[in-house]
Amino acid sequence: MLSRVANSIYWLNRYIERAENVARFIDANYHMTLDIPDSASHQWQPLINTTGDHELFQKLYGEANRENAIEFLVFDRNNPNSIYSCVRSARENARSVREYISSEMWEHLNTFYLMINTAAQEVSMDLPHQFFVDIMNASHTFSGTTDSTMNHGEGWHFGRLGRMLERADKTSRILDVKYFILLPSVDYIGSSYDNILWGALLRSASAFEMYRKRHGRIDPEKIVDFLMLDKHFPRAVHFCIVTAMISMNNITGSQRGTFANKAEQQLGKLLSEFNFASLEDIFEHGLHEYLDSTQTRINALGAAVQAEFFSPQIADTTTESRTLE
Numbered sequence: 001m002l003s004r005v006a007n008s009i010y011w012l013n014r015y016i017e018r019a020e021n022v023a024r025f026i027d028a029n030y031h032m033t034l035d036i037p038d039s040a041s042h043q044w045q046p047l048i049n050t051t052g053d054h055e056l057f058q059k060l061y062g063e064a065n066r067e068n069a070i071e072f073l074v075f076d077r078n079n080p081n082s083i084y085s086c087v088r089s090a091r092e093n094a095r096s097v098r099e100y101i102s103s104e105m106w107e108h109l110n111t112f113y114l115m116i117n118t119a120a121q122e123v124s125m126d127l128p129h130q131f132f133v134d135i136m137n138a139s140h141t142f143s144g145t146t147d148s149t150m151n152h153g154e155g156w157h158f159g160r161l162g163r164m165l166e167r168a169d170k171t172s173r174i175l176d177v178k179y180f181i182l183l184p185s186v187d188y189i190g191s192s193y194d195n196i197l198w199g200a201l202l203r204s205a206s207a208f209e210m211y212r213k214r215h216g217r218i219d220p221e222k223i224v225d226f227l228m229l230d231k232h233f234p235r236a237v238h239f240c241i242v243t244a245m246i247s248m249n250n251i252t253g254s255q256r257g258t259f260a261n262k263a264e265q266q267l268g269k270l271l272s273e274f275n276f277a278s279l280e281d282i283f284e285h286g287l288h289e290y291l292d293s294t295q296t297r298i299n300a301l302g303a304a305v306q307a308e309f310f311s312p313q314i315a316d317t318t319t320e321s322r323t324l325e
Helices: 003-035 045-051 054-060 066-075 083-096 103-120 128-149 154-180 192-204 208-215 220-229 237-252 262-275 279-285 287-310
Strands: none
Touching: 003 045, 003 066, 003 083, 003 128, 003 154, 003 192, 003 287, 045 054, 045 066, 045 154, 054 066, 066 083, 066 103, 083 103, 103 128, 128 154, 154 192, 154 220, 154 237, 154 287, 192 208, 192 220, 208 220, 220 237, 220 279, 237 262, 262 287, 279 287
C-alpha cells in the first residue's frame, strides 16, 4: 500500500476519534459543573489545559468561560484540534483516498461535516448535551460503517491503529479532567459531590453501565482501574493498546513478541508495561503523573508511526524481525 494512502486512512480515523473525544471532554466538564457548588462550577480553564491547547487559547481568548471555551473547542477554525477542524480534516483525507474507502463511509462523512457546519453557523446552542451526543453517535456510526463496508486489509488496520492510539490518549485525558476539577474543600472528597463527579466522568466515557455491572458502587480506585487497565472494556487504555498491537502485527507481519521497526518496538514495550501494571503502581507513581507519562509515550509512538510508515525516506527501513527487549 502507498504510504500516502495509509497516511490518509490513518489520520482520517484519528481525526474522527479526536472529534468524538473532544465532545466527551466538554460533556464531562459540563455535567460536572452542573451538580457541584457555584464556587466550583466555573472551571473551564482546567479543561483547556487538559487538551494541551492552552497557549493557543490564551492567545485567542484570554480568560476562559463557558462560551469561549466551547467556541474554541468546538467551532474555532484557528484551532486545529477543534471538532469542526477535525471533521473537516477527516473529510479532506477521505476525499484523497475515495477509491480506497467505501461510498458509505464517504457519504456519512459528508453528512457529519454538514451537521457541524450547520451548527457552526447558528448564533446560540440551546442543547449542548444533545449536540455532543449527536457528535459521539456520528463517530460511532462512522466506525461501524467502516468495519462493515471496508475490506479488513492493510488499509483497515492502519485506520484501526490510528483510532486506537487516539482513543487511548483521550481516555487518559478524560480521566485527567477529574484531577483538574477543584472541589471547594478537601472535605468534599468522598462526599456525594465527589461521587457525582466520578459518575459524570464514567458517563462521558460511555462507561457508567459497564462499570456498575462490573464493580457496583462508585469507587475512585476501581474507576481508575476500569478505565486504565481493563482488558475487555473498549475505551480502556489497556484494551486500546492491545487492539493497536494486533493491527500493527497485521501490518508488519511480525509474530507476537517480535518487532520489525521502532514503532512496533515502542508499542510492544508500552503493551508489556500495561500487561503487568497494577493499580498500586499507578497510585505509587501518582495518578496525574502516570496519565501524563502515558500521554507522552503515546505521542512519541504516534511520531514513530509517522516516521516508519509515512516518511520512509528518513526511517530505518530494516524489516528483520527482532525479539522485544
